[in-house]
Amino acid sequence: MVTPFVDAIRAISPLSKETEKLLKKRLSKTTGKAGDLILKAGDVNDKLYFIEKGMVRSFYTLEDDNGSKSDITSWFVGEFGFIYVPHSFIPQMPSQESIELLEDSELIALSYKGLSELYDLVPEANYIVRVLTEMYLVMYDERVRFMRMMSAHKRNEAFQNMFPDLYDRAPKKHVASFLGLTPETLSRVRKK
16 A cells, blocks of 8 residues: 555665554545645744655745736656655744645655654654655755756756656646746747
């Protein structure tokens, strides 16, 4: 039932049978339809999600001086990836971002409470989450760097390299906002 989540954790660090048993007891499986929000801005991100099937994005909404709002995609995750909003999950504060399912999806969740229990019960949980957090930080740092230092063409190439399985699946308007481009510019870049 929750084996893919456990397999993903095992790829980070070996798990003892006892740790695996304790982890499995704290996992829950959920499904959703494309367009569903599994986290709304203003709510606390109290779950770490593993994407078993489907694709999700995290995004925030900007309002300009005229009151017009636009969504800016901050991250994409496809199958066998984890998603959470660190600025909300770690301190358990209201999120400035939302998480939306872009496809019908199957997810496995570990609650913040369940994770905290694992921290207390098994020291290896601290190591595993530290590695996950470091991976997220490195990916975020790479994104910030390519957004500031690369041309539109290079940003598109970097996106394709970072998310090869999502390159053709993700809606172009969300990819454009993730890359800091207009949809028209992204179309021109991809045609070249």
